[in-house]
Amino acid sequence: MGELSVNHLLGIKYITKEDVDLIFKTADHFKEVINRPIKKVPSLRDITIANLFFENSTRTRLSFELAEKRLSADVVNFSAASSSVKKGETLIDTVNNILSMKVDMVVMRHPNPGAGVFLSQHVNASIVNAGDGAHEHPTQALLDSYSIREKLGEVTGKNVVIVGDILHSRVALSNIFALKLQGANVKVCGPKTLIPKHIEKLGVEVETNLRKALEWCDVANMLRVQNERMDISYFPSTREYVQQFGLNKDLLGSLNKEITIMHPGPINRGVEITSDVADSDHAIILDQVQNGVAVRMAVIYLLASKIKQ
Numbered sequence: 001m002g003e004l005s006v007n008h009l010l011g012i013k014y015i016t017k018e019d020v021d022l023i024f025k026t027a028d029h030f031k032e033v034i035n036r037p038i039k040k041v042p043s044l045r046d047i048t049i050a051n052l053f054f055e056n057s058t059r060t061r062l063s064f065e066l067a068e069k070r071l072s073a074d075v076v077n078f079s080a081a082s083s084s085v086k087k088g089e090t091l092i093d094t095v096n097n098i099l100s101m102k103v104d105m106v107v108m109r110h111p112n113p114g115a116g117v118f119l120s121q122h123v124n125a126s127i128v129n130a131g132d133g134a135h136e137h138p139t140q141a142l143l144d145s146y147s148i149r150e151k152l153g154e155v156t157g158k159n160v161v162i163v164g165d166i167l168h169s170r171v172a173l174s175n176i177f178a179l180k181l182q183g184a185n186v187k188v189c190g191p192k193t194l195i196p197k198h199i200e201k202l203g204v205e206v207e208t209n210l211r212k213a214l215e216w217c218d219v220a221n222m223l224r225v226q227n228e229r230m231d232i233s234y235f236p237s238t239r240e241y242v243q244q245f246g247l248n249k250d251l252l253g254s255l256n257k258e259i260t261i262m263h264p265g266p267i268n269r270g271v272e273i274t275s276d277v278a279d280s281d282h283a284i285i286l287d288q289v290q291n292g293v294a295v296r297m298a299v300i301y302l303l304a305s306k307i308k309q
């Protein structure tokens with residue numbers, strides 16, 4: 001088996017198409033493992049991983065922890081709410097204290113963009129970015145592409161629209177990088193105020209009409225409005241947002257084609273997507289969650305094999 005071109009997973013921006021292919025091939029193997037009655041392999045018995053979450057998370061934290069445990073790594077968890085960060089400790093001091101307990105890898109979610117890159121330059125451990133503010137969320141983009149590949153056979157050449165709050169979404173940016181890397185066609189769709197200026201420079205098109213975007217796409221990735229990252233109002237009201245950018249069964253049924261619906265979670269049912277769509281056969285939302293464990297196992301396994309060298 002090959003090896004990754006990087007020692008850390010800080011963003012999709014820093015990896016290659018070959019890295020993505022290797023991660024997917026490795027994830028295929030782990031997906032088979034986690035569907036066995038004994039869902040565990042002893043691969044990382046000698047590795048200790050710290051999950052450092054400075055920002056709220058449910059599925060990403062659980063998914064990483066499960067991935068680590070299914071590889072038999074030792075795992076320690078840390079969440080900012082109950083830590084000395086609240087007492088004024090710096091990020092480097094916090095992490096170095098943890099590393100001095102012989103930790104090999106750090107999985108970190110942090111509200112500041114670039115926190116993972118910063119840490120990788122100052123501490124001696126392999127860093128996995130589990131979301132840095134509104135910047136990148138590389139494992140989410142990998143599991144999203146992996147799920148498209150599983151559902152549609154390949155990512156190359158597929159039409160994917162990312163709908164919603166593109167401006168504040170790390171899922172959007174990482175997905176754009178990942179999809180472009182694999183040769184998909186990408187559009188973004190949402191209120192103009194939630195689409196970054198000059199986003200076309202990333203090789204994506206902007207479409208402000210949801211119906212047109214859906215008519216064009218094979219896959220629609222519906223994103224949550226990131227209210228927690230907004231200091232002002234970016235659209236008049238939730239009701240208007242729902243009218244223009246919410247996906248419901250009638251709209252889906254009125255298209256002259258079948259499309260695949262994705263969502264990274266957490267869902268705001270009735271806002272970006274109605275319950276009947278989220279729970280329909282078109283949606284692969286729970287497959288995404290399941291694939292997340294296999295993809296994260298692959299990332300951790302491949303990074304750990306570089307530490308061991």
Ligand code: NCD
Nearest residue numbers: 059060131137224264265266
């Ligand atoms: C996303 C995140 O945290 O960036 N969720 C996730 O990781 N599953 C998306 C979101 O919060 O809307």
